[in-house]
Amino acid sequence: xxxxxxxxxAVFGSAFNPPTRGHQDAISQLTEQGFxxxxxxxxxxxxxxxxxxxxxxxxxxxxxxxxxxxxAVQLMAIEDQLQQADKPIYSMTLMEHLQRAYPxxxxxxxxxxxxxxxxxxxxxxxxxxANWPLVVVNERAPIRSTLVRARIANDEDIxxxxxxxxxxxxxxxxxxxGG
Numbered sequence: 424x425x426x427x428x429x430x431x432x433a434v435f436g437s438a439f440n441p442p443t444r445g446h447q448d449a450i451s452q453l454t455e456q457g458f459x460x461x462x463x464x465x466x467x468x469x470x471x472x473x474x475x476x477x478x479x480x481x482x483x484x485x486x487x488x489x490x491x492x493x494x495a496v497q498l499m500a501i502e503d504q505l506q507q508a509d510k511p512i513y514s515m516t517l518m519e520h521l522q523r524a525y526p527x528x529x530x531x532x533x534x535x536x537x538x539x540x541x542x543x544x545x546x547x548x549x550x551x552x553a554n555w556p557l558v559v560v561n562e563r564a565p566i567r568s569t570l571v572r573a574r575i576a577n578d579e580d581i582x583x584x585x586x587x588x589x590x591x592x593x594x595x596x597x598x599x600x601g602g
Contacts, residue, residue, distance in 0.1 A: 432525075433458035433533040433558055434499075436517060438465050438568065440474045441589055441598070442487040445566035450496055452560045453533055459495045460533070461521075462488065466502035467511050475598050477503055486588035513546035518555055531556040575599040 433453045437446065439462065446462075453460045464480045465472075474480060481500045488496050502512045505520055514532060521530060532555050534542070539559040542548050551557070571584045576599055581590055593599065 430459045431457055431529045431531065433460050433531050434463060434518065434521060435460055435533040436463040436465060436502075436514060438468055438472055438474050439480050439484050439487075440472070440568050441480070441483050441571055441585060441593060443566045443568055443571055443585055443589075444583070445562070445564045446487070447491065447586070448564035448566075449533070449535060449560040450491065450493070452563075453558065454493060454495045456558070458531065458533075458558070459497075461497055461499040463499045463502060463517060465512065466506055467509070471511075475596075479592070479596055479598065483589050483592045486592050487586055490586035490588045515545075515547040515551055518551065522554075531558045533558045533560060535560055536562050572599040576601060 433456075435446075435449065435453065439446065442462075450460050450462075462484050464477065464484055465474065466477050468474060475483075481498065484498050484500075488498055501520070502517065505512050505516055518530060518532060522528070532551060534557060536559060538545075539557065542552075542557065545551060566584050571581050574581050574584065575593065581593070585593070
């Protein structure tokens with residue numbers, strides 16, 4: 424990892440349920456802008472999304488990063504440490520924690536256009552924007568995790584939608600089968 428005192432770090436939180444080629448394209452956009460990218464799987468989603476287990480999603484993200492083979496991208500599996508009394512973990516909580524842990528780092532919050540359009544619904548959105556820049560990635564590869572899960576449930580091929588190692592983890596754990 425590079426020196427956090429000089430590196431710009433884009434915090435990219437997502438369910439990663441599973442990580443897709445769409446996530447890969449977003450990461451490419453961020454690294455092209457000079458960001459190191461920290462992928463942060465949601466432990467408990469703020470909007471109550473049903474997800475595969477946290478441990479398996481972290482395993483998928485680690486496999487995904489292995490396929491990307493980009494030293495500027497890393498898994499930051501920390502939301503399980505932020506959990507309090509079964510409450511959701513908000514972006515504000517995550518960003519405050521990271522800034523305290525790495526005070527010299529220059530963080531930005533990375534989101535896709537869907538979250539950018541609904542950003543006012545984020546918990547303490549005004550404070551987030553006041554403290555960290557928002558980096559909005561374009562949806563150039565509209566490959567969503569929902570699509571991948573539906574393809575798996577219909578016993579369809581997902582090779583073009585996820586990286587090979589992610590596909591292997593999905594098959595190993597028999598995820599998303601049967602709708």
